[in-house]
Amino acid sequence: MSVIKKVLTTVAIGAALMGTSASADTTRIALVVKALGIGFFEAANKGAQEAAKELGDVEIIYTGPTDTTAEGQIEVINSLIAQGVDAIAISANDPDAVAPALKKAMDRGITVISWDSGVAKEGRQMHLNPSSAPLIGNTIIKLAADHMPDGGDVAVLSATATSTNQNIWIDEMKKVMGNYPGVNLVATVYGDDLADKSYREAQGLMATYPDLKAIIAPTTVGILAASQAVTDAGKIGQINVTGLGLPSEMAGAVESGATISFAIWNPIDLGYAATMLSYNIAKGATAEPGAKIGMGRMGEATLDENNEAAMSDPFTYDKSNIEEFKSVF
Amino acid sequence: MSTTERYIPDRLQSPWARRLRSWETLLLAVAVAIFTFNAFASPYFLNAWNLSDATFNFTEKAMIAFAMALLIIAGEIDLSVASIVALASTAMGAAAQLGASPTSLVLIGLVVGLLCGAFNGVLVTVMGLPSIVVTIGTMSLFRGISYIVLGDTAYGGYPAGFSFFGQGYVWWVFSFEFVLFCVLALGFGVLLHLTNFGRAVYAVGNNATAALFSGIRVNRVKFILFLLTGLMAGIASVCLTSRLGSTRPSIGFGMELEVVTMVVLGGVNILGGSGNIPGVVIAAFVMGLVTFGLGLLNVPGIVMSIVIGGLLIGVIALPRLCSMWRR
Numbered sequence: 001m002s003v004i005k006k007v008l009t010t011v012a013i014g015a016a017l018m019g020t021s022a023s024a025d026t027t028r029i030a031l032v033v034k035a036l037g038i039g040f041f042e043a044a045n046k047g048a049q050e051a052a053k054e055l056g057d058v059e060i061i062y063t064g065p066t067d068t069t070a071e072g073q074i075e076v077i078n079s080l081i082a083q084g085v086d087a088i089a090i091s092a093n094d095p096d097a098v099a100p101a102l103k104k105a106m107d108r109g110i111t112v113i114s115w116d117s118g119v120a121k122e123g124r125q126m127h128l129n130p131s132s133a134p135l136i137g138n139t140i141i142k143l144a145a146d147h148m149p150d151g152g153d154v155a156v157l158s159a160t161a162t163s164t165n166q167n168i169w170i171d172e173m174k175k176v177m178g179n180y181p182g183v184n185l186v187a188t189v190y191g192d193d194l195a196d197k198s199y200r201e202a203q204g205l206m207a208t209y210p211d212l213k214a215i216i217a218p219t220t221v222g223i224l225a226a227s228q229a230v231t232d233a234g235k236i237g238q239i240n241v242t243g244l245g246l247p248s249e250m251a252g253a254v255e256s257g258a259t260i261s262f263a264i265w266n267p268i269d270l271g272y273a274a275t276m277l278s279y280n281i282a283k284g285a286t287a288e289p290g291a292k293i294g295m296g297r298m299g300e301a302t303l304d305e306n307n308e309a310a311m312s313d314p315f316t317y318d319k320s321n322i323e324e325f326k327s328v329f
Numbered sequence: 330m331s332t333t334e335r336y337i338p339d340r341l342q343s344p345w346a347r348r349l350r351s352w353e354t355l356l357l358a359v360a361v362a363i364f365t366f367n368a369f370a371s372p373y374f375l376n377a378w379n380l381s382d383a384t385f386n387f388t389e390k391a392m393i394a395f396a397m398a399l400l401i402i403a404g405e406i407d408l409s410v411a412s413i414v415a416l417a418s419t420a421m422g423a424a425a426q427l428g429a430s431p432t433s434l435v436l437i438g439l440v441v442g443l444l445c446g447a448f449n450g451v452l453v454t455v456m457g458l459p460s461i462v463v464t465i466g467t468m469s470l471f472r473g474i475s476y477i478v479l480g481d482t483a484y485g486g487y488p489a490g491f492s493f494f495g496q497g498y499v500w501w502v503f504s505f506e507f508v509l510f511c512v513l514a515l516g517f518g519v520l521l522h523l524t525n526f527g528r529a530v531y532a533v534g535n536n537a538t539a540a541l542f543s544g545i546r547v548n549r550v551k552f553i554l555f556l557l558t559g560l561m562a563g564i565a566s567v568c569l570t571s572r573l574g575s576t577r578p579s580i581g582f583g584m585e586l587e588v589v590t591m592v593v594l595g596g597v598n599i600l601g602g603s604g605n606i607p608g609v610v611i612a613a614f615v616m617g618l619v620t621f622g623l624g625l626l627n628v629p630g631i632v633m634s635i636v637i638g639g640l641l642i643g644v645i646a647l648p649r650l651c652s653m654w655r656r
Binding site for chain 2: 063096
C-alpha cells in the first residue's frame with residue numbers, strides 16, 4: 001500500500017466517522033434568533049433546551065447574528081445549510097430577505113418553521129404566533145374582571161386610533177364582554193404610544209369617571225404610563241391597571257399594587273413549542289392547512305389557511321412570578 | 330567611454346527574498362492554515378457549493394475595500410460607506426415601487442453612490458476638512474435619510490430580473506458577485522500598480538506637499554478616490570439589495586468597520602503611503618474563511634468578532650515581534 005493510499009484511506013475513514021457521529025440518530029434543530037444577547041431570546045433558548053431534554057435525542061444549536069440585520073441571519077442560515085441540520089426555527093429580522101436562503105434550506109430537505117417574527121409564506125413550512133387576536137382580547141378583559149367581583153366601569157387606553165393590532169384586540173374583547181356580566185366599558189382613549197400623552201389620557205379617564213375600577217392598556221407604553229398616573233393620583237387599590245406589558249418595565253407597578261396582574265407571551269414557552277413543532281415536522285408530520293401538530297406540554301397547534309398557528313393565551317404575570325421574569329425581558 | 334551596463338539594485342535584498350518575507354506571504358500562509366484547519370475541523374467545509382455560499386460573506390465588503398485601500402494609501406478614509414450602501418438601497422427601493430426596470434435600478438444605485446462620494450469629496454478637498462470627521466458626519470447623515478424615508482417599514486417588490494446581481498450564477502458554483510469581485514480586484518490592481526494615477530496615489534499618501542510640488546494635482550486625486558469609493562459602495566449596494574430582495578434602513582449596518590479591517594489586514598498602512606491590492610484580496614479570503622469556518626462550528630458572532638480582532642492585532646504585531654527578536 002502506497003503512502004498516498006494510506007493517507008487517503010485514513011482521510012476517508014475519518015470523514016466517514018465524522019459524518020456518522022454528526023448524523024447518528026440525533027436530530028439537530030437550529031434556533032435562529034434576531035440577534036444574540038437579547039433576554040427574550042435567551043429565555044426562548046431555555047425553553048428549547050427543556051424541549052430537547054424531554055425529547056432525548058435532540059441537539060439544539062442556538063445561534064444568530066450579532067446585529068439584528070437580515071444579511072447577518074443569511075450568513076447564519078448558509079452555515080446551517082452547509083452543516084445539513086435537520087430543522088431551522090427562526091425569528092426573522094426581515095420576512096422577505098431571509099426567504100430565498102430558507103427556500104434553499106427546504107430544497108435540501110431541511111424543515112423550516114418561523115416563530116415570533118414570521119417569514120414570507122414561501123420561505124417556511126409553518127409560522128407559530130405566540131397568541132391570537134381572540135385569545136388576547138379575552139385575556140385582557142379577563143385580567144380586569146377577575147379582580148372586580150361586583151362588576152363596575154372599565155376603560156381602554158390604546159395606542160393610536162389606527163393601530164391595526166390594538167384595534168383587532170379591542171374588537172375581540174368587545175365580542176366576549178357578555179361573558180363578564182356587570183363589567184361596563186365606558187370609554188376607549190388613545191395615548192398614541194407616547195408616554196406623556198398616555199399619562200395625560202389616563203389622568204383624564206380618572207377625572208371623567210370617578211367610579212372607574214380598571215384601566216385596560218393593550219400596549220406596553222400605555223400600561224406603564226397608566227400605572228404611573230394611578231400611582232401619582234394616589235388611587236392604588238381603587239383602580240387596577242392591566243393589559244399587555246413587559247415584565248422588566250412593569251415590576252415596579254406590580255410591587256406597588258397599581259397593577260395586580262398583566263399579560264404578555266412567555267418566551268420560554270415559545271422556544272419550547274417551536275422546538276417541539278420543528279421536531280415533529282422533521283420526523284414526518286405534514287404542515288398543511290387544518291393539520292394539528294403536537295407541542296408537548298403546550299398542547300396542539302392547529303394550522304390555519306396560511307399555515308400559521310397560535311400557541312396559547314398570553315401568559316399572566318403577577319407578584320408570584322414577576323421577580324423571575326423581570327430580568328429576562 | 331565604455332558602454333557596459335551594470336544592474337544596480339535599488340534594494341539590499343533580492344526580489345525573491347523580499348517577496349518571501351513580505352506581508353502577503355505571511356497572510357497567504359495564514360489563509361492556507363485557516364483553510365486546512367477548517368477542512369479538518371468540520372466535515373462540511375470541503376464542498377464546492379458550501380464554499381460558494383461562503384463567498385457571499387465577503388464579496389460585497391471586499392468590493393468597497395478595494396477603493397478604500399486606495400483612499401487609505403492616499404492618506405484619507407471614508408467611514409460613511411455602509412451608510413452610502415443604505416441610502417443607495419433606499420433610492421433603489423423607492424424607484425422599484427414606481428416600477429423601475431432592473432437596468433435603471435442599477436443605474437440609480439451607482440449614481441447615488443457617486444453623488445454621496447462626490448459630497449464627501451467636495452467637503453474634504455474644497456473645504457479642506459479632515460476626512461475622518463467629514464465621513465463620521467455623513468455616516469449619520471446618509472443613514473439618517475434612509476431612516477426618515479423608511480422608518481419601521483421596508484421596501485420590497487423588486488423586479489424579477491434584479492435578483493440576478495445578488496443571487497445569480499455565471500457558471501457552475503461561481504456566482505455573479507464572486508466573478509465581479511475577481512474582475513474588480515484585477516481592475517484595481519492594474520489601476521494602483523500599473524498606471525500613473527496609481528503612482529500618484531502613493532505619492533499623495535507619502536508626502537502630499539512634495540507631491541503637489543512635483544506637479545501632482547493632489548486634491549483632484551483625492552476627489553477621484555472619494556468618487557471611486559462612493560461608486561464601489563453603490564455597486565455593493567446593488568449586490569446586497571439584490572441578494573436580500575428588500576431594503577431596511579439598517580441594511581449593511583457596521584459594514585464600514587469590516588471594510589477597514591479588511592484593508593488594514595491586507596497590509597495597507599492606516600497612516601497612508603503603502604499597501605497593495607493582492608494583500609487586500611488575500612485578506613478578504615482570510616476574513617471570509619474565518620467567519621464561515623467558525624460559523625460551521627456554530628461559534629457565536631461575538632466570539633467571531635473577537636477572533637477577527639485578535640487576528641488583526643496578531644498579523645500586525647508578528648512582523649514587528651520577529652524583527653525585535655532578530656535584534
